Amino acid sequence: MSAPAPFCATCHKPSHLCICEAVEALDNSVFVVVLQHPQEKRETLSTAQLVKLQLKNSLIRIGLSWPSLKRILGREVDYKKWGVLYLGTAKQGEQTPEDEIAVVDRNGRPVHGGDAILANLEGIILLDGTWSQAKALWWRNPWLLKCQRLILHPHFRSLYGEARREPRKESVSTLEAAAFVLAYMDDDPEVFHHLMQPFQLLLKKMRQPRPRPQRIQPATEQAGAGQTEEQAAETAVVDTPIPVADTPAAVDKTAE
Ligand SMILES: [Zn+2]
Numbered sequence: 001m002s003a004p005a006p007f008c009a010t011c012h013k014p015s016h017l018c019i020c021e022a023v024e025a026l027d028n029s030v031f032v033v034v035l036q037h038p039q040e041k042r043e044t045l046s047t048a049q050l051v052k053l054q055l056k057n058s059l060i061r062i063g064l065s066w067p068s069l070k071r072i073l074g075r076e077v078d079y080k081k082w083g084v085l086y087l088g089t090a091k092q093g094e095q096t097p098e099d100e101i102a103v104v105d106r107n108g109r110p111v112h113g114g115d116a117i118l119a120n121l122e123g124i125i126l127l128d129g130t131w132s133q134a135k136a137l138w139w140r141n142p143w144l145l146k147c148q149r150l151i152l153h154p155h156f157r158s159l160y161g162e163a164r165r166e167p168r169k170e171s172v173s174t175l176e177a178a179a180f181v182l183a184y185m186d187d188d189p190e191v192f193h194h195l196m197q198p199f200q201l202l203l204k205k206m207r208q209p210r211p212r213p214q215r216i217q218p219a220t221e222q223a224g225a226g227q228t229e230e231q232a233a234e235t236a237v238v239d240t241p242i243p244v245a246d247t248p249a250a251v252d253k254t255a256e
Contacts, residue, residue: 011198012041012049017205019198023053026194030121030185032058032178033072035137037129044206047175048128050198055178060128065140069125069147079146083118084125085177086149087138101184102151117148124150124181128174154180159196159203175199 008018032055034048041048041062052060061072069077086104103114111117125147127134138144158172172180179195 011053012046013202014044016210017044017202019050019201019205020053022198022201023050024194024197025054025056026182026191028055028057028182030057030182031123032182033069033123033125034058034060034128034174034178035066035125035141036060036062037127037133037137038062038064040129040133045173045202046128047173047199048126050175050202051126051178054175054195054198055182058178064136066143068143078122079143080117080148081120081122082125082147083121083123083150083181084144084147085127085181086151087127087131087134100153100155101181102153104149104151106145106149108151118150118185121148121185124178126174126177150181152177152180156180156192159199173199 006014008015008020011018011020011023013019032051034051036046036048040046048060052058059072066072069079069082083103086108099110099114101114101118102110103117105111125144127137129137152172154172154176156176158176175195176199179192182195183189183192
């Protein structure tokens with residue numbers, strides 16, 4: 001007797017939630033790096049692997065810290081041509097432009113010529129994890145401070161809203177963030193819809209009644225063992241809350 005493999009080896013979802021049929025990789029021109037907190041990969045709703053599957057020019061690194069972006073990519077990098085999704089909100093002030101994507105300075109203030117900076121980016125970096133996990137990644141990788149900081153003002157409602165409670169209204173999944181930035185840079189809304197297909201299928205499958213064979217669930221595999229998928233989704237947390245922040249100034253000090 002052999003139990004079916006509980007997880008798809010390709011998309012890393014539980015077998016009954018496999019979304020591989022909806023994957024269609026895009027030949028993206030702006031490279032995407034996902035830095036994933038080690039604990040995040042257990043989440044059913046995690047979208048980092050979907051980013052990797054949907055984008056030919058992307059990679060995921062799982063861990064807490066890396067000495068440099070050069071080490072991650074294995075080549076020289078010009079940090080000014082790399083954007084990181086900033087874990088902060090744009091400063092509210094006399095001029096708070098609601099650009100869909102803003103490039104901000106170390107104080108969270110939108111910089112002039114943001115669109116030109118965006119147009120020059122060769123890659124973006126996304127931190128994948130809960131808010132506190134993403135914050136840990138930010139703190140432990142001071143080279144991130146050398147990158148351009150991007151803040152998103154998504155005009156769509158995160159699909160997470162259907163599956164689990166968002167901690168903040170602007171929180172979006174890692175896949176949504178990547179899709180949003182790439183669509184914006186290509187000025188092509190279709191890019192966004194295309195990239196979201198596997199995630200939409202995932203949510204659709206999660207809403208369907210779950211097949212109930214005797215399922216052996218390793219206790220170490222899921223924190224929510226014994227829960228239904230729905231309950232697990234309820235208690236799960238959003239993978240990458242963007243943007244959010246409290247102490248960017250304090251972070252800055254560590255690097256300078
Ligand atoms: Zn799969």
